[in-house]
Amino acid sequence: MAIDYGAPPLLDIAGLHLSIPTSGGDLRVLRGVDYQLWQGETLAVVGESGSGKSVSSLALMGLHPRRASVSAERMTFDGQNILGLSRPALRKLRGNQMAMIFQDPMTSLNPVLTIGEQLVETYSAHGKGSRAQATERAIYLLERVGIRNARERLGQYPHQLSGGLRQRVVIAIALMCNPKLIIADEPTTALDVTVQALILSLLKELQEEFGMALILISHDIGVVSSIADRVAIMYAGTIVESGGADEVIHEPLHPYTRGLVDCVPRLRPGRERKPLVTIPGIVPSLLGPSRGCLFRNRCPKALDTCAMTDPAVQRTASGRVFRCIHSEAVLHAAHTRPADPAPVAAGGRA
Amino acid sequence: MSGILEVQELRVQFKVGGSLLAKPRTLHAINGVSLSVARGEVLSIVGESGCGKSTLARTMLGIETPTYGRVLLEGRPIGDYRRADLAAKIQPIFQDPYSSLNPRKTVHDLIAMPLLVRGGMARREISRLVTDTMELVGLPRRMMHSYPSAMSGGQRQRVAIARAIVTRPEVIICDEPTSALDVSVQAQILNLLDDLRRQLNLTYIFISHDLSVVNHISDRVAVIYLGRIVEIGPVEDVLHNPRHPYTRRLRASTLEPERGVRLPKPVFQGGFPDPTNPPAGCHYHPRCSEAMPVCQTAAPGALRVGHSTVACHMFTGLADDDEDLNPESAQIAAGQET
Amino acid sequence: MTDRISDNTAMPEALPPSPTREMLWRATGHIGFLIGLTIFLTVLIFAIFAPWIAPHDPYAQDLTRALEPPVWADGGSWGHILGTDNLGRDNFSRLVYGARVTMIAGVGATLFSAVLGTAIGVIGGYYGGRIDAAMMFLINVKLAMPGILIALSLVSIFGGSLLVVTLILGFLFWDRFAVVTRTATQQLRNMEFVVAAEVAGASRFRILFIEILPNLTNHIIVVASLEMALAILVEASLSFLGLGIQPPMPSWGLMISEARTLMFTNPHLIMLPGMAIFTLVVGINLMGDGLRDITTPQGRG
Numbered sequence: 001m002a003i004d005y006g007a008p009p010l011l012d013i014a015g016l017h018l019s020i021p022t023s024g025g026d027l028r029v030l031r032g033v034d035y036q037l038w039q040g041e042t043l044a045v046v047g048e049s050g051s052g053k054s055v056s057s058l059a060l061m062g063l064h065p066r067r068a069s070v071s072a073e074r075m076t077f078d079g080q081n082i083l084g085l086s087r088p089a090l091r092k093l094r095g096n097q098m099a100m101i102f103q104d105p106m107t108s109l110n111p112v113l114t115i116g117e118q119l120v121e122t123y124s125a126h127g128k129g130s131r132a133q134a135t136e137r138a139i140y141l142l143e144r145v146g147i148r149n150a151r152e153r154l155g156q157y158p159h160q161l162s163g164g165l166r167q168r169v170v171i172a173i174a175l176m177c178n179p180k181l182i183i184a185d186e187p188t189t190a191l192d193v194t195v196q197a198l199i200l201s202l203l204k205e206l207q208e209e210f211g212m213a214l215i216l217i218s219h220d221i222g223v224v225s226s227i228a229d230r231v232a233i234m235y236a237g238t239i240v241e242s243g244g245a246d247e248v249i250h251e252p253l254h255p256y257t258r259g260l261v262d263c264v265p266r267l268r269p270g271r272e273r274k275p276l277v278t279i280p281g282i283v284p285s286l287l288g289p290s291r292g293c294l295f296r297n298r299c300p301k302a303l304d305t306c307a308m309t310d311p312a313v314q315r316t317a318s319g320r321v322f323r324c325i326h327s328e329a330v331l332h333a334a335h336t337r338p339a340d341p342a343p344v345a346a347g348g349r350a
Numbered sequence: 351m352s353g354i355l356e357v358q359e360l361r362v363q364f365k366v367g368g369s370l371l372a373k374p375r376t377l378h379a380i381n382g383v384s385l386s387v388a389r390g391e392v393l394s395i396v397g398e399s400g401c402g403k404s405t406l407a408r409t410m411l412g413i414e415t416p417t418y419g420r421v422l423l424e425g426r427p428i429g430d431y432r433r434a435d436l437a438a439k440i441q442p443i444f445q446d447p448y449s450s451l452n453p454r455k456t457v458h459d460l461i462a463m464p465l466l467v468r469g470g471m472a473r474r475e476i477s478r479l480v481t482d483t484m485e486l487v488g489l490p491r492r493m494m495h496s497y498p499s500a501m502s503g504g505q506r507q508r509v510a511i512a513r514a515i516v517t518r519p520e521v522i523i524c525d526e527p528t529s530a531l532d533v534s535v536q537a538q539i540l541n542l543l544d545d546l547r548r549q550l551n552l553t554y555i556f557i558s559h560d561l562s563v564v565n566h567i568s569d570r571v572a573v574i575y576l577g578r579i580v581e582i583g584p585v586e587d588v589l590h591n592p593r594h595p596y597t598r599r600l601r602a603s604t605l606e607p608e609r610g611v612r613l614p615k616p617v618f619q620g621g622f623p624d625p626t627n628p629p630a631g632c633h634y635h636p637r638c639s640e641a642m643p644v645c646q647t648a649a650p651g652a653l654r655v656g657h658s659t660v661a662c663h664m665f666t667g668l669a670d671d672d673e674d675l676n677p678e679s680a681q682i683a684a685g686q687e688t
Numbered sequence: 689m690t691d692r693i694s695d696n697t698a699m700p701e702a703l704p705p706s707p708t709r710e711m712l713w714r715a716t717g718h719i720g721f722l723i724g725l726t727i728f729l730t731v732l733i734f735a736i737f738a739p740w741i742a743p744h745d746p747y748a749q750d751l752t753r754a755l756e757p758p759v760w761a762d763g764g765s766w767g768h769i770l771g772t773d774n775l776g777r778d779n780f781s782r783l784v785y786g787a788r789v790t791m792i793a794g795v796g797a798t799l800f801s802a803v804l805g806t807a808i809g810v811i812g813g814y815y816g817g818r819i820d821a822a823m824m825f826l827i828n829v830k831l832a833m834p835g836i837l838i839a840l841s842l843v844s845i846f847g848g849s850l851l852v853v854t855l856i857l858g859f860l861f862w863d864r865f866a867v868v869t870r871t872a873t874q875q876l877r878n879m880e881f882v883v884a885a886e887v888a889g890a891s892r893f894r895i896l897f898i899e900i901l902p903n904l905t906n907h908i909i910v911v912a913s914l915e916m917a918l919a920i921l922v923e924a925s926l927s928f929l930g931l932g933i934q935p936p937m938p939s940w941g942l943m944i945s946e947a948r949t950l951m952f953t954n955p956h957l958i959m960l961p962g963m964a965i966f967t968l969v970v971g972i973n974l975m976g977d978g979l980r981d982i983t984t985p986q987g988r989g
Binding site: 049163196200204219223224225227250263264268276282 | 566
């Protein structure tokens with residue numbers, strides 16, 4: 001699959017901050033997020049709850065909570081600055097050029113409207129064409145996402161469909177206006193594994209056919225490694241590591257990425273019943289400003305200096321980016337040392 | 351082999367959709383399940399949503415009443431136990447640590463609940479047990495008077511586990527205990543469950559949809575499809591040498607962070623069948639890539655293949671000869687005759 | 689791991705503040721709630737300490753000093769700050785004692801209806817099925833009744849003592865408690881903590897009173913504050929119509945009724961108790977709306 005990394009990126013975000021006022025002070029949910037996304041590319045944003053992985057995408061669509069304050073150094077979509085855009089202007093962009101697929105297809109579909117009405121609504125709301133054209137496109141897309149008897153399905157209500165079919169409808173709605181970017185927030189988490197595989201293959205196939213960019217927000221590293229081109233790992237409101245999916249997942253540099261990958265149980269025979277690798281401690285508070293690396297109290301490689309200075313953003317020769325006080329060589333050597341507690345259990349790294 | 355917990359030819363049916371005008375339909379949530387769990391063993395029950403695995407769990411806990419068949423705990427039908435005596439021997443851990451803890455109670459009161467219900471214990475004795483149990487599950491003592499809202503998901507699940515083991519039960523029914531948790535927390539909780547099993551000699555029925563987690567924690571696996579066991583046996587056989595087409599399908603759909611793991615080829619399939627009107631013959635035949643004419647008419651009997659027991663017509667004639675000697679396959683067969 | 693970190697205190701664990709603290713924080717920032725609470729507490733203090741606050745006996749008539757104007761008008765005196773009525777009774781003292789009647793009727797009726805309505809709602813919501821259908825039937829019957837008319841006829845049968853009025857008001861307002869607690873109980877019943885208690889063999893009593901009821905208190909308090917305002921208004925209306933509190937007991941509604949004939953010559957006699965009712969009802973409503981805002985967590989960050 002050809003992604004033209006020489007071209008200007010479709011989405012370019014730098015220094016994205018977002019905070020929400022609460023009783024204890026400002027909850028600084030995003031603390032300087034940077035990423036770029038090219039046409040036709042799949043970027044997976046991975047993190048645990050509270051890492052800010054969903055909020056970062058909601059913010060770029062203008063769907064973050066109203067009382068939150070957002071700032072960024074740069075936020076462009078398709079060459080257009082979207083940072084200062086008003087909510088109505090963002091609404092026009094949404095659905096038209098960007099579309100979103102949420103986790104739970106039951107709540108993202110309106111239960112009192114038929115499938116057909118919901119498909120056509122997005123299309124005509126953005127003035128793309130007549131109702132007849134919209135209906136034709138709706139039928140084409142429903143067939144395209146693997147729904148048989150599409151014409152009859154148009155008159156059905158969401159509750160008449162199974163979870164997998166509902167998510168297919170949601171995907172069809174997202175495709176109605178032929179968007180350049182689709183953001184899928186845990187699109188398969190609510191689905192059974194057999195359905196999950198089908199929906200992911202479908203997304204991948206459609207992405208190649210329509211040439212869209214895809215941001216996949218997920219906590220499931222298995223899902224991510226099977227579908228993403230690049231991965232961004234988020235922790236406490238920053239991207240701690242990003243780069244090519246295979247590299248990041250199979251040769252992680254940042255200690256957090258490594259912990260995250262290692263603590264997933266594997267489906268492989270001959271398991272020795274040994275304990276899983278864990279990341280000790282819990283996520284730090286996001287209240288107020290902070291100094292130093294936010295992962296330091298859970299990090300096996302933390303030094304005293306980690307508390308003093310913010311970790312430097314480093315770039316490797318292969319274009320990976322990570323935030324850590326240690327150099328690439330140190331992290332790499334530490335990870336491949338045989339005495340390291342994890343490698344056997346984690347495997348996949350020759 | 352008589353296990354600590356035995357399920358014999360269990361059927362659980364519900365009436366659904368009844369109203370003044372519509373006749374209620376019968377939902378066959380569990381449709382002839384037999385299994386036996388040995389003391390100290392971890393048996394996982396795997397299946398997709400709606401397959402009946404949660405109903406099976408609720409029936410083992412005595413919350414759901416079997417329509418037919420029975421559940422034996424230490425050789426005695428669970429219906430014969432006094433509620434509180436049963437609770438002292440078999441306890442649940444639920445999926446969602448947000449809904450399983452009463453937000454108005456402190457950690458101490460939450461954990462002490464089964465003891466308070468049972469009664470007959472001095473307050474000091476209860477407090478001592480609660481403190482001991484908190485230590486076992488790795489909760490700091492200072493949290494004793496905290497409320498669940500001040501705790502993380504992992505800590506809440508530890509409270510739920512403490513509540514389940516405070517009566518020192520024999521069997522714990524874990525209903526997707528980690529699927530609502532983050533992966534790093536999931537690892538902590540799985541390790542804790544494994545430690546506790548060894549320390550307290552517990553038996554687990556572990557209900558899950560995640561084969562990787564199942565592979566990590568269990569000794570044996572039962573795969574359920576639409577209220578029937580389609581394959582049961584040791585982890586090594588069921589997960590790493592799956593025989594039943596449905597188990598193979600589940601195995602292939604599991605995505606792992608391994609090099610070279612790619613999405614499986616999409617298989618076009620019918621949707622999940624209606625449990626109030628299950629397909630005739632083998633329940634899986636409408637989705638099965640190997641379906642034969644016989645599958646549409648006759649439900650397959652249980653066949654012994656290798657170390658596991660499989661309910662699939664593909665293995666008729668290929669099965670080992672000793673199938674009659676194997677009590678588990680006989681149980682499955684008995685459950686699926688009609 | 690963590691032992692190498694020198695400033696652990698600089699990185700607290702990500703624990704949300706306790707719910708009580710969070711609510712207090714929201715309460716102190718809610719101006720409407722604070723105003724409402726102040727009004728309510730002021731009237732409550734007047735009601736409780738009436739004998740010490742009132743300068744005169746509210747029943748003592750002195751026809752020689754009838755219809756004295758309040759202190760700010762011509763001919764007013766500090767002896768009777770708010771003047772006297774047509775029987776020469778001190779208006780201020782009657783207002784203070786009237787607060788007592790208002791509060792007893794309002795709080796008493798609300799307590800009574802809260803207990804009745806919550807019992808019906810919780811039983812229907814928890815047991816479901818036929819029992820729920822029976823409870824729903826009760827609620828529907830109540831909703832279909834012309835409440836005020838029935839109250840009027842009952843008072844005319846039993847007479848208008850404070851006790852009778854309070855009980856009747858209680859019977860008028862339980863339905864909203866029942867509807868709200870029923871829905872909330874239906875949701876709670878399916879929560880896994882209730883299932884856990886059932887598995888442990890907890891008695892019905894234990895499940896209803898220890899597991900479920902404490903989770904309903906927020907709902908009950910919010911409904912109660914709004915219903916109390918209504919109860920106070922209806923008590924005043926009944927008394928105004930002569931079917932509630934009977935003279936000479938001082939009730940705000942009754943005071944308005946008694947001053948009717950003097951509306952054009954001595955308008956303050958109507959305006960004073962009218963203002964009292966108005967202020968208290970607005971205050972309680974502000975408090976109730978505030979409580980609802982404070983107890984329902986908005987979208988979590």
